[in-house]
Amino acid sequence: MNAEPKTIGVRAPNWLGDAVLSLPALRDLRAAFPAARLEVVARPAVAPLYGAVPALDGIREVKGLRAEVAALRGFDVGVLFTNSLGTALAMRLAGVRERWGYARDGRGLLLTRAARRPAATGGRSQVFYYRAMLEQIGVATSGAPDASLTCPEAWRTSARALLGGGEHFVGVAPGAAYGGAKRWPAARFAAAAGLLARERGARVVVVGTAAERPAGALLARECGALDLCGRTSLPELVGVLAELDLLLTNDSGPMHVAAALGTPVVATFGPTDWRETAPFGGRTAIAREPVECAPCRFRECPIDHRCMERLEPARVAETARALLRGESGGRA
Ligand code: SF4
Incomplete structure (x- = not known):
């Protein structure tokens, strides 16, 4: 894709800890595409957490493949912070034109930009696993990783x-x-x-x-x-x-x-x-x-x-x- 995407949908991890550790990569996407509408698509166990992440344009809570496909329709770019075949398939079925993520779980052919899983983490935080994926597919990452959450007063x-x-x-x-x-x-x-x-x-x-x-x-x-x-x-x-x-x-x-x-x-x-x-x-x-x-x-x-x-x-x-x-x- 040459033109800047207008909408980006990020499929969040299904575990709370992974969702936190992927926050720096989410912020990298925000910085790389400042004009795009950036939304997160997540399971109910994780979705509310993104209410503590400023600078997101939307949160779509999904349960089941049908709901996931419906929620993903209309995005120019879909970014997978998950590793499963099913989540890549949902993006493909939703007609998301650009589908980016790690080529894991036999889903490489479903992706338009596929990163190779690092052979080893080199003893580094999983934060860098998500950032390495973005770097491999050509999205710039910069600065110290920011995995912070801001608790709303309510x-x-x-x-x-x-x-x-x-x-x-x-x-x-x-x-x-x-x-x-x-x-x-x-x-x-x-x-x-x-x-x-x-x-x-x-x-x-x-x-x-x-x-x-x-x-x-x-x-x-x-x-x-x-x-x-x-x-x-x-x-x-x-x-x-x-x-x-x-x-x-x-x-x-x-x-x-x-x-x-x-x-x-x-x-x-x-x-x-x-x-x-x-x-x-x-x-x-x-x-x-x-x-x-x-x-x-x-x-x-x-x-x-x-x-x-x-x-x-x-x-x-x-x-x-x-x-x-x-x-x-x-x-x-
Ligand atoms: S690290 Fe050793 S003691 Fe701990 S769960 Fe594994 S095998 Fe058991």
Whole structure:
């Protein structure tokens, strides 16, 4: 395509964390095509997040192939931040003339500008995976990657109502949708968060989906936490994360959202690659045990889960203190 596109539709990733890590590439598109109408097409689990991204011209929420095809009709250019054949097929069926993305999952022939998946990430954040795709297809990227989110005031107001008063909160996000291997035990979160909350005169707040209710109940019992698991919409979750003094979390969607909001984050890492999916932002630290088998990327641990079981609450708490003191190199 030689003429500048008038409309660009970006198919967002389906996972919250990936949506955050692709924000710098989204901003690169905005900068490269300042006059185009730039919209995001996303699943319901992710779409509301883009309400915290200024400079977008529209958000189209879709569920199912038929809705996706209908939502994509009329765009001059479609950009895939997803990796699946199905999302490329939807763009083709919608008649989007220019279809850009990685040639993965057998979809190369459906794309008009196809990037080759990097053989290795080189130990870099996944932020650069999305940017490398744009660079390969001829879209300029420049400047330091900006993965920030701006919490709308209305979302903060809703969050304050849920929090029910108080000024200081230590958050805990004990879930990890990917699998059990990524989860640090809830009792350890309770010990670390309880310690930090007592030191800071704060209340512990647990966030997550309904699947995290057992962990939320445990934290409520062990350290008097306010359990919000399964009780927040995505905007309310973003509002709560923006109100926290600190978040202790597994490698999860809330981890990435909190980091993007500028909330201090300490993330426990076990089987996943901390170099690729660590929270992206200045006020973050990771706590991990340097076991020989990590990163294995297993969903469930086939041995004794030593990467998480050996990580003591006192170490996580000390990592958080160092981060809050503003010391660099807060990784443990
Ligand atoms: S194999 Fe090692 S890194 Fe993977 S989950 Fe088990 S203990 Fe953790």
